[in-house]
Amino acid sequence: MRVLFAVDPSIAHLYPMVPMAWALQNAGHEVRLASFGGFTDRIAETGLTPVQLGDAAWAARVADDPLEPNGPVDAQRYADIMGLNAEEREYWYLFYQYLLTPISDYLRVDRPEAQELVKFAQDWKPDLVVWDLTQAAGAIAARACGAASARLVFAWDPVGWSLDRLAGHADELRDAGLDENPLATVVRPLADRFGVELDQELLVGQWTLDTAPPGLSLPTTTKKVPLRYVPYNGAATVPQWLLEPPTRPRICLTLGESYRRFIRGDFDRTPMLLEALAELDVEVVATLNDVQLDGAEPPANVRLVEYLPLNLILPTCSAVIHHGGLGTFQASIAANLPQLVCDTLESIMLRFEEPDAAEDGTQDDIGVYRSGVEYGVRDPEEAPKETIRWVMPAKKLEATPISNYVISRGAGVRLNHHANTVSELRETIAHVLQDPAFKRGAQAVHDVWQALPGPADVVPVLETLTAEARRRR
Structure with missing residues (x-):
């Protein structure tokens, strides 16, 4: 079968996918890894075949018009309405303030990358699309070409967990004037562009490859396929x-x-x-x-x-x-x-707040995140001045x-x-x-x-699940 991986353009997201991709390729399947801009060089270094999406010089995280995270006020309002305890609030903040931003970045319909992913899938016609938590365009690509759709999560699933909590409090959230499903809202424009129905399966895939060791995984209603996380850290000469x-x-x-x-x-x-x-x-x-x-x-x-x-x-x-x-x-x-x-x-x-300015009028960036900044790529003095300083x-x-x-x-x-x-x-x-x-x-x-099943053990499971999913299309 043909398998397309939709990969976030960072090695922290690429490397956990490499062992599963290689296991599929070693079993005789055709494998492609699609990602943004110049990141395809990093994919090629793993020995796998990359698909470049968009301009090699563009990266969402250092764009001139970067998306800002959601602010703390609404994050807390949601948590209050859903009755989350202190531990649960942390999983919610991870989804709402941290993950929704890159998900939105990589779904932008004013950029070509996500649309190129869908069009590549329509042309190449994979049987299975595997995507990580930030690459929701992978689900749209799978639906648009009739492929099976699976997410690969790296230890736990704050997205699936948060969607379950949102669904259980939808009426209360609407009454409070809050979006009952903010993930659906950011996915909808690209889904509409390709005439793809927006439902729960589109948001979480048909199943989830779950690499969490027992006792760490979050409870969700998603279908899980256990997978041992086999570390891949890149190649280097041993000193x-x-x-x-x-x-x-x-x-x-x-x-x-x-x-x-x-x-x-x-x-x-x-x-x-x-x-x-x-x-x-x-x-x-x-x-x-x-x-x-x-x-x-x-x-x-x-x-x-x-x-x-x-x-x-x-x-x-x-x-x-x-x-x-x-x-x-x-x-x-x-x-x-x-x-x-x-x-x-x-x-x-x-939290967004302005640290006290130094005597010379400059500000200390220690412990501060600013959208559009990446050290060694775009330093703070080169980034848009209007971006918020996040503590x-x-x-x-x-x-x-x-x-x-x-x-x-x-x-x-x-x-x-x-x-x-x-x-x-x-x-x-x-x-x-x-x-x-x-x-x-x-x-x-x-x-x-x-004792968890390794990537090679999971290949036959994916073959069976993919065949069943495609028969139901």
């Missing part, structure tokens, strides 16, 4: 120093690839972690760049590498310190490592559910740079290295992960 066994415990310190493209200074977390590690008898490999360091000097026991695939580093380590990102969390499970997850436990709700939480969006999961299974701890001193952070790191209980907890989580 000579990594081939030599470490002479003391090695720790990987990684704070993610995505935030350093948009947030300067890493919320002042990096200097505290480096100071805490400096007095420990350990070797540290830190995948940090200048935006994250923001002038911080690494101590003598820290080796800086701006980027190196985690699957090369982690097998040589005794523990990993990370930002709570889904990909790093899953890669650490696969490597069977105790995890120290950076998490401040604060809400992820986005971010000093943590990764999914850090709290990830840290709670790790702690509940005895596989690691939380590092809170807001609540803990440098000395306390150092003691916590040392404790994880010295207490064998954390290694046993990591082993138990690894065993559960290993």
Whole structure:
């Protein structure tokens, strides 16, 4: 069969899809990965076949007219009407304030990219379209060409979860003057353009490839196909120093690839972690760049590498310190490592407010997100001046559910740079290295992960589901 993947133009979204795409290709199926602008070069590096959508020079996140996230007032109004508790509100904010923006960006009918995806599907005629949470155009492409439609989620599904909550409170939301289904509203213009009926299946697919380990997944009414998250981190030559066994415990310190493209200074977390590690008898490999360091000097026991695939580093380590990102969390499970997850436990709700201006009239961008900014691509002084400055939480969006999961299974701890001193952070790191209980907890989580069906195991399931879905068309 022919399988088309609709991919967000970022490696954080591409890499989790690569093992499933390769499994299908290795089984003899034709596979194409469609994405925006110049990102197709990154797809080609994986050995898979890209389809370029639109102008190679254009990227939605650094456009002159970027879309802004939804504000905090309506986000809270929705949460109040739906009766969400404190934990549930975080999943709602993730959908309403964070995911709806890129979903809308990649559905723009005033741009050619989404329409080119649909037209390519109509010409190429795939049997199955697989799309991630930000690529709702993939569902429209599938419906427009008669293909089966499946989403691939990377640990949990805040979209499906939020749609279920919205449906249960539709009357109350309408009475309050709120949109009862904001996802349907952003999908509708492109669906109408191609004469595609907008229904629940269009919004969530016919089934969801669910990579969440048991106990982490959100409850939804969607049909789920379990899938083991097999880490793919890109290709690189193994440096000579990594081939030599470490002479003391090695720790990987990684704070993610995505935030350093948009947030300067890493919320002042990096200097505290480096100071805490400096007095420990350990070797540290830190995948940090200048935006994250923001002038911080690494101590003598820290080796800086701006980027190196985690699957090369982690097998040589005794523990990993990370930002709570889904990909790093899953890669650490696969490597069977105790995890120290950076998490401040604060809400992820986005707020817009102007930080106090400095004496020279400039403003500090540490911990601030601005639409249209990407460091190394379009710095703040080059972005539209009218864009809002959004104050971010000093943590990764999914850090709290990830840290709670790790702690509940005895596989690691939380590092809170807001609540803990440098000395306390150092003691916590040392404790994880010295207490064998954390290694046993990591082993138990690894065993559960290993028992999930891998990409090759899921290929026959997709073949059967696709055939059944196409017979029903």
